[in-house]
Structures are given as C-alpha cells and as structure tokens.
Amino acid sequence: MQVAGILLVEDDPAVRAGLELALTRQGHTVTSYASGEEALDHIRERRPEIVILDVMLPGIDGVEVCRRIRKIDQLPVVLLTALGDDLDIVVGLEAGADDYVVKPVQPRVLDARIRAILRRVESASPDRLIFGDLVVDRGALKVSRAGREIHLTPTELRLLLELVRHPGQVLNRRYLLRAVWDHDHVADSRLVDACVQRIRAKIEPVPAEPVYIHTVRGFGYRFSPP
Template sequence: MATILLVEDDPSARAGLEFALTRLGHSVTARETGELGLEQVRAQRPEIVILDVMLPGIDGVEVCRRIRAEDSLPVILLTARSDDIDVVVGLEAGADDYIVKPVEPRVLDARLRAVLRRVERAPGDRSTHGDLVIDRGTMKVRRAGQDVHLTATELRLLLELSRHPGQVLTRQQLLASVWEHDFLGDSRLVDATVQRVRSKIEDVPSRPKYIETVRGFGYRFVAS
C-alpha cells in the first residue's frame, strides 16, 4: 500500500481515481488545485504524487518543478495530450513517469508501484569514477565530495548504466529495467532523464564524460 497525493481538478475523474486506488489498497488524499497540492505535500509528505497537467492556477508541470526544487518525491504526470512539447516539458520538470488519460486504474496502479520500487535499496557496492562516487549500499552519489541529489528514477538510471560499464544499453532495455515498461515504450522518458542526470554529474553536460550517447542505439556509461 502507498500513501498517494492525487491532484486532479475534474471532480468525476478525481472521485473515480480516488475510489479505484483506494479499492486497490492505497491511502489516497485528493486535492483539486496545484496550490492545495503543494500545501498537502509540505503538511504531510506522501510516498508519491499523481498530478494532472492541466490544473487551474499553478499547472501540474509547475507543481512538479516546485516539488522537485525541494524534494526527490516521486511524481507521475497525467496528461490528456501526448504532444511532444507537453511530454518533454513535464519530463524536464522532473517527472518520473507520465500517463496519457483516460487511464485504467490497474494500469496506473502498476505504473506507480513500478516507480515506488525504484527507491528500494540495491545490493551493497561502491565504485569510484574520477570525482564521481556511486554507493549502491547507501544509495548515494557524490561528486567532488558533495552529495548529488537525484530522484529515485534518476538514481535507478545511473545505477543501471554504471552496472554495465562500457556496454551500450538501448532505450528499450532501459525502459524495461528502470521503468519496468514491458512494451514498446516512449524513449522520451529515457532521454529526458539522461539529460537531468548529466546536468547533475557532468562538468559540462553538453560534453559528457560519464554517460555517452551512442547514436542510433542508446547510452553507455564510461568508467574511469
């Protein structure tokens, strides 16, 4: 069971998802605006936030951005549109996943459980690559002696890439291992998360030395 904050302005959609997720065993708090959602996050931190993108006032992308400025709390965006710009903006704001509405509650349940599994501890192991230290035991990353604050998804992606140094992992392999998507998923999830990780661990993100792009295939972690 997870404690979920659902932020959805449509009353029928909000009531339907709240009822369905509760029936599936979760504890759900529902709010109808981004402002109320942010207040709830700060008052009683949930395990995961499910955000509608098209909210009145502060929209879901901005709510995600504000959460991400303070916390690594997992966030899933619900969007009625699958336009590239909407999806990319949401992912760049720090969302862990996104789902196009309407969504079947059991599908949403499976996706949120997959996101939450990313925070589980991995077997103990520590590796050093130049000034980058990846500690799987404590699930922490340090760069030049300073903690690097990664979301659960960003950390899971870095762990997966660094677990196979020098090996090219395709976007579909990463979708399966990090996001647990067992279908031909959306590679934008991978690309946007790679960009966010690079912005935090690379000296010059546009000229990465740790996570290389292998055009036409995917990404490779370069161990030093």
C-alpha cells in the same frame, strides 16, 4: 503487495473521485486536491510517497507544480496527460517527472506504474563505486561528486545504477525502459532521454560535454567514466 501514500492532484471532480476510489481499492492511501497550490502546501506539511499530477490544472499548472516540487524534494512524480499532448509530456519530463500516464486513465495501468516506482525506491545493491570524483554508493543509495552529495529522484538513481552496472556497454532505450520503468513501449523512449538529460545536469562537470554518460547515436547510452 506494495502500497503507497499517494497525493493525487486532479481538478476534474469525477476523474479525481474515480481514481481515488480505484487506488484505494488497490490498498493505497490517497489524499486528493484540485489545485497545485493545495498540493504544494500539503507536501511541505506531510510528505507523500508518490505524487500523481494532472498537467492541466487551474492556477499553477502541473508542470510548474512539478518544478516547484523538485526544488524542495526528490519524491516520485507521475504526470496525467491528455492524449496527443506530446509537448506537455516532454516539458513535464524535463521539469523532473518520473513517468506519465495518458488520459483516459486506466486505473490498473496507473497502479502498475505506481508499484514499479515503489520497486525502484526499494531496490538497492550493496557496493560503493568510485569513478574519479564521482562516488556511487549503491548500499546507501547516495551519489556524490567532489565530496558534495547529488540529489537524484528514485528514477534517476535507478537509471544511473543500471548504467553503472554495465560500464563500457551500450544499453539501448528499450532495455533501459524494461529495467528502470518496467515497461518497454518504444514510444516511451523519451522517458529515457529526458531522465539521462536530468542526470547529466547533476553529475557531469559540463552537461553539454558528458564524460560519464555517452550517447551512442542510433543505439542508446553507455556509462564510460574517464
């Protein structure tokens, strides 16, 4: 059974205690804090495997915490969002979050998302692929362009690897949700779109004019290297 060292950031004491208990019963090791400032201090001193991050926090909110995490680390981040807060979800995904779970949180759903992320981190295929100045090393799980390493989150890397595995083919969002996030709820297609945008910002010479990952309107995405 896959277990993780989890950093839980939730300011509601009852929710925090309930999630910590439920995740601990699933075998995970959980460290919890009520504020983003405390969480960032913890990450600098002791890196967790996954961060479970409430969007609405006192002081530094969850989206800003996610942005600051991305400046120093590519570890997976799952957002806890309120029902119907679509704007928070979109902004959080653009800030670099890998996934989200809507409150009230079902512990089994959160546990499933955590284990899906662990599988993404662990999965690798041995091979080194070269597309012009873009190099995707599936064995070492590294990506570089023009000789400079590009730092991708596990989810970004898994999505890129899935696209690279099917060069020239159009992959629809539902397929990518199943392959990368291990679920295929149509409403979660924004996970795919936000992740593609983040990858483009990192690998494309001009993100607004992509040469690697192309959008096929009404269908999905295609990896077509020049």
